[in-house]
Amino acid sequence: MIEFHLDTRSGVAPYLQIVQQVKQALHLGRLEVGDQLPTVREVIAQITINPNTVFKAYRELEREGLVTSRQGQGTFVQRTLASTSLASQAALRQSLLQWLQSAYEAGLDGESVLALLLSTFQETQKEETA
């Protein structure tokens, strides 16, 4: 069973944080097809959150076809995001390690690496949405 957490300083809406955490678990294979998501009552017990926020998050996941809700039973994973990417992840991780190595050799420290990664990543996101 997945457990949620909430970062209220991030500026990311709580319902989106739940959506993102489910997707991340799907990407990493921690959630598989048929797994049940926590009930709204369980999420309230975990992270003290407005039930409407959880409903909104689950509806969003359902709209994207990732989960399905069965009347009176709960919400279940319908599709996983891991299958296509898990195989290539090891190779990608290897090349990322090589890139990191050359960044450190070039004299960048951890913070500069993160800043560079983040700003480059955000640029690619912008191009995608533009």
Added chain:
Amino acid sequence: MSTVLETTGLSKRYGRTWALQDCTLALPSGRVAALVGPNGAGKTTLLLLCVGLLDPTAGSVQVFGRSPHQQAAETLPRLSFVAQDHPLYKDFTVSDLLTLGRRLNPRWDDALARARMQHLGIPLTRPTGKLSGGQQAQVALVLALAKRPDLLLLDEPLASLDPLARRDFLRTLMDAQLETGQTVLLSSHIIGDLERVCDYLIILSAAHVQLAGDINEIARTHKRLVGPRQDVAAIARVHTIIETSHTARQTTLLVRTSGPIVDTSWEVQEASLEDIVLAYLTQQAAEATKATERMQAPLPAAQEPQGLEQEIEEVEL
């Protein structure tokens, strides 16, 4: 979606001081709304107007479409109000209070009240004055919930609680929310926990409503912009600037957007709810100081920043 609480130009004056001015709001049913603002902003006054304990000086307030002051018999059975510091009869046992609640309220849910008290581990035979602060807050909340209200008003319910008691209190409230879908309006000057539990936000400061709306919508339309130091006139023509700060090289803005940010010299970041609320309150405080300065121009500098806090302290009940 129907509206549970509606105010139009609602104003309240104590003597020569306006505690609330021209407040227009419509709270949709089923929402959990946070009413935030500094001490003395008029939060308590607004809540007291909503429960009919005060009569407006001007404008109107309607609860379930009726005036809570003039039509109390129709409105009061459907609403619960927990005043600041959750007052209880200290010599009464919890059990006494449950009896009192049952006798006084036609829609009283005794089973719910007893189940909640048991769940919270609150001894029924103890006088409420002998319970911890957190337990007293829980008892007040359970009594308010057992009335099965359509509208629940809470005045600073979190202020006197430690972080753990605060979380327990909110969990009880959210459990009830899941079961009943009641409408809640709670005032607070603590912003941290509100983002979890509230889906509607009302910012009140210096007797005026600064912002009111769906919390996700507010989060979506407010952004922090960071860019090289520059004149902000161009961006101010398209978006509303709430807060501006400059360093030698960098300009940082908090804006309410009215569309996508197209100017690529700005890096667009998410703003947390706390940042947004503080930006509105800071903006209001700055304007109030300016107004005070204009009014008090001949006075020596030492007396100038007689701003919000002092002026408004008199107003708070």
